[in-house]
Amino acid sequence: MPLDNTLHPISRPLILGSTSRYRRELLERLRLPFDVHAPHVDETPEPGEAPVALAKRLALAKAREVAKRFPQAVVIGSDQVADLYGEPLGKPGDHQRAVAQLRRMRGKTVVFQTAVAVVCPSTGFEQCELAAVRVVFSQLSDDQIERYLQAEKPYDCAGSAKSEGLGIALLDRIDNDDPTALVGLPLIRTCHMLRAAGVPIL
Template sequence: MLPLLLASSSVYRRELLSRLHLPFICSSPDIDESHHENESAEELVKRLAEQKARALAASHPGYLIIGSDQVAALDGRIIGKPHTFENAREQLLTASGKRVSFLTGLALLNSETGSCQVDCVPFTVHMRELDAERIERYLRVEQPYDCAGSFKAEGLGVSLFQSTEGSDATSLIGLPLIRLVDMLLAEGVQIP
């Protein structure tokens, strides 16, 4: 089996991948993550996931390289990581009582053969009606400023949800493990 490389510095993706009990290393690719004009959210995350994997191929020959990227969409508009309390508060106020779509791009590149599997895994969160006071309390506790959508689904953020829909809840955290297992199996990886 080829060794695994996670093309990410995300602690969330690292924690998710460790659930599969497979040895892996991490390296963060340096790519331009700009959104191209007329590019859909799905096209964006698939392109970025593949670019992240390909960016490390030359320096890691003979690896299976996992790339992933995620965006949130609200009212047909891509929303990113808030980075600040004010931006997070605004995102959550806007999302109150609405549906937020998360699209997670996933790529598995065999750097030995050049073969690359790429997919996009959608997941939808229906938000509760949220008032400013509840949002501010949540943000002060969890500080999800590095998370698309301004919440941590693996933590207290789940208290902001009315319901969810999708085939793989791990995609909401940033690495769709069910689809990744399919890709790894197609590459002959034995999952414990």
């Protein structure tokens, strides 16, 4: 069934500054009309940068970079970093790195730090919030890790854990206050900020 975007007239264009199909699919749940533009941001951590600081910096950087091109728009930027006892783990990018990440995380508690920022240059609006999700990984065998990676190929997911898919089988427990945060865009916080930026929801 197509989305009825006429239910949500907004005075300013809404843009998701992201290349993630997961974030796009999450934002579609709000049934708001929006465009998607890729942010041109270097995601390399700074020396000694903590996972929380990295996630917030990149979320803001993505929103600001896209907002420079569309100053009249309300722009959403987001970033997720897997926090393994203070060490940031990003997207593995390939099979070998994904194996290494999952071997390190098995049997441990990992905090997925997901930051979301909303920016509108023409009104001076800028907010950034963080949703932390504590995840306890099962004591996975090498064979289980290999079977999971061959089936899911989650090489574009922080920490190699695609919880909305087969990755849920990797986990013993999830503790959070926003069920969408682990997928990559905390919609509860996003809704709060969009309303504050003047975007009507419902």
